[in-house]
Amino acid sequence: MSSVIKAPVTGPIPSTLMPEIYDNRLHFEHQKILESESDTTTPPSMSQYTEIPMLDMWELRSSSSHHHHRGRTQQYAKERLARACTEWGTFYVINHGIPEELIQRYQKLILQLFSLPLEQKLQAERNTNSIFGYEFRQNQKSPIEIFQVGDHEAILHHYSRKLFPNSYTQFCDALKELKEALCHLSLEILELVTEGLGMNMNNFDMYRREIQGLIRSNFYHQMDSHDEKEQVLGLKPHMDGSFISLLLQDDVAGLEIMKDGNWFCVKPKENAICFMIGDVLEVITNGYISSLQHRTIQPTMKPRLSIGYFLVPLDTCTISIAPEFVDAKNPPLFRPFNWLEYLELHRLLRTGLKGISRPNPSTLLFFKPLEH
Numbered sequence: 001m002s003s004v005i006k007a008p009v010t011g012p013i014p015s016t017l018m019p020e021i022y023d024n025r026l027h028f029e030h031q032k033i034l035e036s037e038s039d040t041t042t043p044p045s046m047s048q049y050t051e052i053p054m055l056d057m058w059e060l061r062s063s064s065s066h067h068h069h070r071g072r073t074q075q076y077a078k079e080r081l082a083r084a085c086t087e088w089g090t091f092y093v094i095n096h097g098i099p100e101e102l103i104q105r106y107q108k109l110i111l112q113l114f115s116l117p118l119e120q121k122l123q124a125e126r127n128t129n130s131i132f133g134y135e136f137r138q139n140q141k142s143p144i145e146i147f148q149v150g151d152h153e154a155i156l157h158h159y160s161r162k163l164f165p166n167s168y169t170q171f172c173d174a175l176k177e178l179k180e181a182l183c184h185l186s187l188e189i190l191e192l193v194t195e196g197l198g199m200n201m202n203n204f205d206m207y208r209r210e211i212q213g214l215i216r217s218n219f220y221h222q223m224d225s226h227d228e229k230e231q232v233l234g235l236k237p238h239m240d241g242s243f244i245s246l247l248l249q250d251d252v253a254g255l256e257i258m259k260d261g262n263w264f265c266v267k268p269k270e271n272a273i274c275f276m277i278g279d280v281l282e283v284i285t286n287g288y289i290s291s292l293q294h295r296t297i298q299p300t301m302k303p304r305l306s307i308g309y310f311l312v313p314l315d316t317c318t319i320s321i322a323p324e325f326v327d328a329k330n331p332p333l334f335r336p337f338n339w340l341e342y343l344e345l346h347r348l349l350r351t352g353l354k355g356i357s358r359p360n361p362s363t364l365l366f367f368k369p370l371e372h
């Protein structure tokens, strides 16, 4: 029998108590973050480009793997997948099977949404307590517009009706269709990843039943500046609060990833979807794989559109380390928590707490076992 150390189980903390409970830890941890990542507060300098690993879904899919040669190809692809997760936390997925027509149809409609008059878009403005709706961020030199919805159809219809009074079904249909395709693909990849890391598939199935999807479209306005050397931060450095995320991009560069302490620019790749590991998977694997720190740079020549799909737990789902990742040598690094608790901290860290105005690089720091 393996010696399994159980992390203390705590219930969700009422949001009203959070600031008091976490205040001291917040100051302490915040200081550590500032020391370890001071570069993120200064304007970014030109980052080097990097290639990231590339995974071919045709090779990874098992349906016709009886053939000896194909079996070997698949085995090799699975090994590369596991390595991409432990070494990079990100990779491009090719031959993913999501129809180009569907992606283009949604891109066209979401660009129509972003080109509506601001007063109309603000009819669907995100409520401060919600993660859904339209958001206009006046960012340093040029704005970022965001539209995010989840699996709740009523919410999607509510916002879509305000934005497209005459043609909202067309928009809703395209969004739902794309969201379903991305959900399917992300579950397929998540299963391959967890299997490749040696996770017990019964534990995986447990999570699979408690999952929801968020789809978020980011529209980055180009800067007026003509100085090509000047770089302005779009989205600040962050980790996604998801199991995994999938990112579709147009042909404008802007995504940057942190690898071995340096920022690298990831060029968009035609017909490829960027996969990223989020905080939830880091917790479940007890840090065996890490969530990917990333940020974006405002475009200079033309605007940029990205569409993110986030596979996240249900609000009430308890996220805890899968027991197979804990033993005497690997004590638990995180306490169990639920998704709403995580979101609340995420929000607090973003909006600032008692003078702390810097946004979070890692929300997970606050879910360490209290004795650590």
Ligand SMILES: O=C(O)CCC(=O)C(=O)O
Pocket: 216, 218, 235, 240, 247, 249, 254, 255, 294, 295, 296, 306, 308
């Ligand atoms: O626009 C991008 O490339 C990244 C977007 C992102 O990181 C996010 O929405 O969380």
Ligand SMILES: [Fe+2]
Pocket: 238, 239, 240, 294
């Ligand atoms: Fe992100």
